[in-house]
Amino acid sequence: MTLDTIVSILKGALGEITLQPDTHATPQALIVDRAQILSVCKTVHQHPELYFDMLSCVTGLDNGPQTNTMEVIYNLYSIPYNLHLMLKVVLPREQLEIDSVASVWRTADWLEREVFDMYGIHFTNHPDLRRILMPADWEGYPLRKDYQNPQYYRDIKIEY
Amino acid sequence: MTPTTVQYKYKEGNLSRSVPNKLRPENLRSEEMIVNLGPQHPSTHGVLRLEVLLDGEIVQEVVPHIGYLHRCFEKHAENLPFNQIIPFVDRLDYVASMNNEHAYAMGVERMLGIADQIPKRVEYIRVLVAELNRIASHFIAIGTYGMDIGAFTPFFWVMRDREHILRLLEWASGARLLYNYIWIGGLFYDLPVGFEDRCREFVQYIKPKLQELDNVLLQNKIFVDRTANVGVLPLDLAINAGVTGPVLRGSGLRYDLRRVDGYSVYPELEFDIPVGEGKMGKVGDCWDRTSVRYQELHESLRIIEQCLAQLTGDHKRSRDFDPQALVPKKIRPKAQDFYVRAEIPKGELGFFFRTDGRNDVPVRCKCRSCSFVNLSVLPEISKGVLIADLIAIIGSIDVVMGEVDR
Numbered sequence: 001m002t003l004d005t006i007v008s009i010l011k012g013a014l015g016e017i018t019l020q021p022d023t024h025a026t027p028q029a030l031i032v033d034r035a036q037i038l039s040v041c042k043t044v045h046q047h048p049e050l051y052f053d054m055l056s057c058v059t060g061l062d063n064g065p066q067t068n069t070m071e072v073i074y075n076l077y078s079i080p081y082n083l084h085l086m087l088k089v090v091l092p093r094e095q096l097e098i099d100s101v102a103s104v105w106r107t108a109d110w111l112e113r114e115v116f117d118m119y120g121i122h123f124t125n126h127p128d129l130r131r132i133l134m135p136a137d138w139e140g141y142p143l144r145k146d147y148q149n150p151q152y153y154r155d156i157k158i159e160y
Numbered sequence: 161m162t163p164t165t166v167q168y169k170y171k172e173g174n175l176s177r178s179v180p181n182k183l184r185p186e187n188l189r190s191e192e193m194i195v196n197l198g199p200q201h202p203s204t205h206g207v208l209r210l211e212v213l214l215d216g217e218i219v220q221e222v223v224p225h226i227g228y229l230h231r232c233f234e235k236h237a238e239n240l241p242f243n244q245i246i247p248f249v250d251r252l253d254y255v256a257s258m259n260n261e262h263a264y265a266m267g268v269e270r271m272l273g274i275a276d277q278i279p280k281r282v283e284y285i286r287v288l289v290a291e292l293n294r295i296a297s298h299f300i301a302i303g304t305y306g307m308d309i310g311a312f313t314p315f316f317w318v319m320r321d322r323e324h325i326l327r328l329l330e331w332a333s334g335a336r337l338l339y340n341y342i343w344i345g346g347l348f349y350d351l352p353v354g355f356e357d358r359c360r361e362f363v364q365y366i367k368p369k370l371q372e373l374d375n376v377l378l379q380n381k382i383f384v385d386r387t388a389n390v391g392v393l394p395l396d397l398a399i400n401a402g403v404t405g406p407v408l409r410g411s412g413l414r415y416d417l418r419r420v421d422g423y424s425v426y427p428e429l430e431f432d433i434p435v436g437e438g439k440m441g442k443v444g445d446c447w448d449r450t451s452v453r454y455q456e457l458h459e460s461l462r463i464i465e466q467c468l469a470q471l472t473g474d475h476k477r478s479r480d481f482d483p484q485a486l487v488p489k490k491i492r493p494k495a496q497d498f499y500v501r502a503e504i505p506k507g508e509l510g511f512f513f514r515t516d517g518r519n520d521v522p523v524r525c526k527c528r529s530c531s532f533v534n535l536s537v538l539p540e541i542s543k544g545v546l547i548a549d550l551i552a553i554i555g556s557i558d559v560v561m562g563e564v565d566r
Contacts, residue, residue: 025497026270053399057499057528059512073512075499075528079399079415086499107402110536118234128182133227133565136180143235 001049001083003028009050013043027075027084037072037089038099044076044085045104052076052085055105060115064145068093070119074101091121100126118143181211182223191215195547199228203308203551206561208535210550217546222539226532229565237525242268242491243344245525250338252509252527253563255300258293258329259504261342262286266423267500267511268344271493274486281475282346282483283425288359288467289329289341291460295366296325297505298453298460301406301558305450306377308555309386314377321369324362331355344491347483356472363461363468370457378447378454387450388441391541391553395444401537404530405507406456407557410436410449417503429466431459446556453558492520506530506558531563 007019007030017036022029032040044052057075074087089098100123102108112123113132120141123129131138137154140147150158183194198209207228213221233252237245249264250257265286269275303318326336331352333341341348377383393403398411408415416433418426434455436448471477495517501510507530514524534557542553 022497024495027499029497055402056501056508057510057512057526059524059526061514061524073497075510075512079413082420084499086497088497105402106397106400106540107533107536110532114532130182131227133230135227142232143238 001081003030006030006044006050006085009047010040010043013047014039022086022088025086025088027086029086029088031088031090034089034091034098037074037087038101038104040087041074041101041104049081050078050083051080052078052083054079055101055107055111058108058111058115060119060121060143062119062143062145065093070096070121072098072115072121096121097124098122099124100129102126117141120144180225183211183213183221188213192220197550199225203555205304205554205559208554208559208561208564210554212547212550214547217548219542219545219547219550222542222550224535224538226535226561226564229561231566233527233566234525237522239521241520242493242522245522246343247338247340250340251562252529252566253297253504253506253531253560254337255560256293256297256505257337257339258286258290258342259297259502260509261339262290262424263500263502263504263509264511265342265344266502267498267513268491268493270500271496271498271513271515272344272488272491274345274488277486278345279475279481279483279486280425281471281477281481282486284467284470284475285347285351285483286342287425287429288464288471289332289339291463291467292325292329292359294505295457295460296322296329298457299325301453301505302373302377302450305555305558306383309383309552311377311380311383314373317369317373317376321366324365328355328359328362331358343484343487345487346485350477350481350483351471353477356468359464359468363464366461370454370461374454378451384440384447386549386552387446387556389445390441390545390549391446391556392442393444393537393541397540398444398537401540402533403507403537405503405505405534406449406452407507407534407537409434410452411444412436412438417501417508421501423502429463431462434459446552449556449558490520492517501528504530506560506563507534527566529563529566531559531561532566535559535564 003021018033020031022031044050054077056077059073061071063069070091072089076085100112115121116129117131117134193214195212195214197212199207209225211223233248236248249260252260299318299322303315306314330336333339393411395411398408412435414433414435434452436443436452440447493515498513501508509530510528512526513522516523542550
């Protein structure tokens with residue numbers, strides 16, 4: 001199935017929404033508006049011609065302070081139709097909030113917690129948004145491009 | 161002690177700064193209690209900590225706490241050229257390093273566009289060592305699982321047999337566990353002379369041992385009683401929770417990326433994909449998951465035999481074969497986003513790359529680890545079980561904390 005078909009299915013189900021294909025991505029990718037990510041995910045999950053029943057990966061990505069954006073990237077896979085799809089959402093660094101898709105796929109629970117842990121992107125309506133890999137009182141978000149290594153953790157000097 | 165050597169200044173507030181538990185004692189009912197399992201408990205397979213809410217012996221809720229083995233793989237990967245990331249990839253799932261390397265090297269080769277030029281001999285060697293490593297990994301899974309629930313003997317048997325595999329791989333690569341053998345575009349070195357014969361001897365040696373393992377563990381009445389109908393994972397929940405590998409196949413879906421994606425030379429090889437059939441209890445219970453792993457040992461042996469036939473037949477060693485011939489001098493993929501996935505013993509290992517085309521280092525290298533996702537289903541399937549069964553469920557998921565925490 002081509003990307004155009006997926007786009008037309010989505011537009012048929014959701015009305016006029018902004019979906020921009022990304023040509024530099026493998027598998028095929030769509031750039032989705034932040035406000036529509038949950039409805040797009042619900043549609044691709046439940047539509048009988050797509051049925052993306054597996055969320056493989058949720059990736060956070062920091063484009064750096066110059067570009068001033070961050071991204072959340074979803075890799076979906078449809079087991080019955082053997083389809084791949086990548087969804088990208090670009091967020092401004094001033095407003096790092098996005099709807100959680102944990103209500104669609106349970107996988108998203110931990111994967112989104114990891115993105116929150118590493119980038120500080122807030123997932124609204126997430127069932128349990130806590131840090132997952134870093135200690136609960138760790139300061140800062142380690143995978144941001146402008147992250148500074150801390151000198152002390154609980155008054156213990158960190159030596160590199 | 162001089163003041164400069166003091167590492168830790170005690171302050172009252174430090175104790176309350178972090179919130180290590182999710183469950184709070186003041187919210188409990190009078191018959192409930194919180195029990196902390198791990199991170200040092202031997203049956204939690206490494207540094208996994210579980211916060212368990214108990215009502216008597218019944219588990220009400222499980223909250224896994226991970227991150228004790230976090231080694232900043234993704235941060236390191238953003239600062240290293242592609243070929244230097246391979247040793248870090250080894251350390252993800254450190255009992256199946258060859259499979260990790262295979263997935264990673266394949267991804268970078270596809271980004272560079274050289275994936276279809278890799279010589280067949282290189283691909284067969286990769287599959288051969290990866291399947292040997294898969295057997296070693298499943299040995300650990302089955303052996304430690306037996307030990308979790310009280311069977312001590314099979315653990316020693318599988319560790320003895322695993323040692324043969326590790327010696328073979330050490331002979332090929334120079335290292336016992338962390339190989340750095342599969343390189344982007346080729347291999348570190350060709351197989352040593354005589355490897356194929358020794359490998360055939362190993363296959364002949366191991367076949368009766370697998371039968372012994374089946375008799376002493378999988379068909380054992382005590383083992384069946386402890387694992388059948390325990391931790392049943394229904395298929396719809398398994399797919400929705402993103403579970404892959406033997407855990408998903410144990411729930412009855414014939415889904416193996418070696419077949420689905422058909423990467424490397426797997427389409428040319430004959431092997432079956434075992435799935436859980438509910439022989440001892442319900443489909444998707446702990447026994448089914450272990451049984452799938454056990455049957456995969458036989459399938460891996462079949463693949464190894466076919467690879468050996470190819471490596472001594474059509475693609476036999478020759479003087480002018482150079483496994484490093486295609487290894488690029490400079491690894492600089494053009495600007496793109498790329499997601500690659502492959503089947504490692506625990507499930508789907510995925511890498512997401514973003515490259516900008518101007519640097520030898522990736523802008524982002526995200527690892528989608530299967531143990532991490534498989535572990536996230538644990539709270540769902542361990543509601544209302546006995547605490548002894550909780551240990552059986554953890555073992556049947558087969559997590560490697562090195563891959564969970566990365």
